[in-house]
Amino acid sequence: MMRFRSLRVKLVMVYTLLILFAVELIGAYFVQALTSSLVRNQAQTARTQAQLMATLIAPELAPGARVSNSAVSNLLQSVPQFLNGTVYVLNQSGYVMYTTAGGALVGQKRIDSVATQALLHHTFAQSVRYDPLSKSHLLAVAVPVTLHGTYLGVLEYVLSIQSTYETIHQATTIFYTGSIAVLAIVMILGAIVARALTRPVMEVTRQAEVMARGDFSQRLEAMSNDEIGDLVASINHLADELEEAIAANRLEQERLRAVITSMGEGVIVLDSSGQVLMMNRAARQMLSQAAGGEEEAIRQLELDRLMQGDVATGVREVRVIGNTIFHVILTSVQRRGQVDGYVAVVRDVTEQEKLDQARRDFVSNVSHELRTPLTTVKSYLEVMRDLGDDEAETKREFLEVIARETDRMVRLTRDLLLLSGLDRGGPRSVEMRAIPVHGLLEGVVERFQLQAAKQELSLRVHLPQRRDVCVYGDEDMVNRVLDNVLSNALKYTPPGGRIEVRADVTAQHVTFIISDTGIGIPPEDLPHVFERFYRVEKGRSRRGGGTGLGLALAREMVERMGGEIRMESEPQRGTTVYVTLRRAEEDAV
Template sequence: MDRGFINVDDLYLIIMFLVILLSLTVRYLMVLRRHLKSIMNAADSVSKGDFSVELDSDATGELGRLAYNFNYMVKKIKNNIVELEDKNIKLKAILKSISNGIIAIDNRENVMLMNQKAQKLFSYEGDDFEQKNFEKVVKGEPFFEAIKEVMGYGERKKLVVEDENGNYYKIKSDPIKLHDEKDLTIGAIINIEDITQRKRLEKIRSDFVANVTHELKTPLTSISGFVETLKGNENIDIAVRNRFLNIIDMETDRLRNLIDDILTLSFIENNENKKGESFTMVNVWDVYKEVFDMISPFAQKKSIQISERFENKEITILSNPDYIKQLLLNLIDNAVKYTPEEGNVIVTVEEDEQHIHIKVKDSGIGIPQKDIPRIFERFYRVEKARSRRIGGTGLGLAIVKHIVLSLNGKIHVESKVNEGSEFIIDIEKPQ
């Protein structure tokens, strides 16, 4: 056979080989296409949030490994998303439980997160605040300008602002940093704390110190003046000397009463959260009789009739025994002091299923309506000159109010000028 020609049998074999090879290639490509389509469909499902898809990993070779790795990746992504969702739920719960307003703002001044307290402060409704510019979220004064001022990225800032209703807020900004090698600052987190109550307490303390100083200084100045007069004049008339000594004695009593009232008020305030430790069942009638015996001599000097109306004499209150005594003593003493001669003071004690009611009514000078909201303030006097003249310290009703509060009670006043006043106390019975 000539070497330049291919044998027919050989040609047939070659063609058969090529046909088989082509057939295998086509089949392999079809299988590959089917697997690739499955992977594409699965990837599309995953991209839409369906993590239940799973590829057949029984295939051998590269396709089997690809299917296994794909399934592992989907499972990992699903676990990561579940973990992130769990962390997000916890973060929202934490933010919701924080009493301060919290808002995080990125470097482009877009809101990253915000808790419900901040939403309430900004009067913002809905949960679509993420990635909105903070100017569209933070509404109203004083927050917008204040946040803009403290929002210095990369540094801590704080300031205190007051709104139109007299509420005070401390606004503090802290940078949000990524703790990596670059230590990038990606925004700022703003903490808005309502410090209105703290401010008011600070003012109360400040006013209290100023008032105590003034109240102590007045009798001390008087005592000092009369002592200097007596020391500098040995020949002073005996009647004048005795008058000066009586004034010194009166001012000393005034000082003693003031200090006693300050200590009493301080004790009540410091023990408001410890009421269970020193409380016992106190018979109101027994305490009233003790107070009556103390005050009746002063009432008799003014021909004032003190009468009582007890529903029964077995009514008891869970209290510190001294509290009930202080309460009745201050109310009845005030009633006698501010009632003209031949007036009346009536003490009523009643009870129902849930409350004990104590009322002290007088036929005295009464309290102007404009002064009623302030009469329980420390050192507040309706008429300062009259109060000092009759010996009031300005703390009696403040003591009464704190005692009532410590007993889970309420107190209010009904009064008409020149007709009299009635102090009404409602105290809850222990359950």
């Protein structure tokens, strides 16, 4: 069923209305022309007859002549056409002198418009009027009666022309009946033509609807080479272009989504009202870990407050949520000069801040560690400058102090260079190989037995039962770690104390255990002993010459070899250090 708003219906209606308007216009003109022609012909005939009668009766109306009704009647009978109408003979004043309508009207004044016009202007006059009594159209013709140029009166001839109007009515009926039939045929033909014309348009419309649903696989077939064919070709070309554009757009969206999803920074997309539309995985992880859920974290980020700023160029702010530090960049998305949404990039800079703080602390600690021996060296040098030649013993003591402080700065510089090299990947490649545990522990005995005896300490090294047990690591690094841990044990164990070294062997690992009965480490300091430049000041003295980098170096080396180092300690009861390394897959024979 065709809809009233369809193009096909509109074409049929417009086509029909145009034909109807043309038929009505032609019909009106035809009826008017036919009526005018018939009435004009009858009026011309009536005027000729009236003029003839006026000429015949003029002598009877001449001055001095006696008007005889019988004479006038005989004259009228000589013109048979007048018997179908009514004749009025009026004098100059408009009074009826004779009429075929009956003697009762003789002597009365004739006041109709035709007679009045003829009497006033002494000219021909005519009119057509409808008589409601006889229900017919009447033609009235009035001509002046003259004799030898003398105006004598008016002859008025009134006759019925209803037959003429009936003829016109019949002709009009026939015309409009035929017009209706033709109009019906025209409507049928118009519907057929409109269907043929609008079929391609309907197909184009259906194709557009299919394209609007995202299906660009269908194509139209051009049935003609006219404008409709060009439209079909344009729609097919548009479908090709849209399919390629949407495919490219989807590809770009997938790439963008993949990039946003894989970004290390958190990305939050918001609409113009501040409602969250999308968050990538990094943002969800950061926000869920920072506070009690995503919504609470977003609220604490105060993005709605940042939206009040100049977001066109990007608003940057650092927000602290719990123990996490976030760097937030909020930028608006503009479309046609209006804000269409916002994009917030959230970055967890907690570790970065910690590293920056560690760098600042590192520089401060290095400056402090270097300043102390430099100040001491400078002070002793200034004093030595004022000493005399007879104070050689004092100079020697001062030189020993200067040498000791210089050695301390050398050790500090060496440790810093080694630690920096490990941070950068090592000054040399790590030479990982199987190292016999027996050889490592025997080397410890050789290096520290004499020093332990000098400090009145008991050093016991327990060798494993199997001599073929090996650890997998860099031999120089393993010795450095053991030396560092054992040096600390010797340094902070008072005389009479005991130091034990043993190796705990399992199927996968070898753990070196170094325990002492020294002064120990307070519980609050124990988690920080492996930090750079960290030293437990209680019960310890800078006079030991420590740089605060030994344990930090030991941890870096152990971790570089894939191992683990940890410490247990109780104040005034001693400290135990565990150095765990991988056991070699094939122990030495």
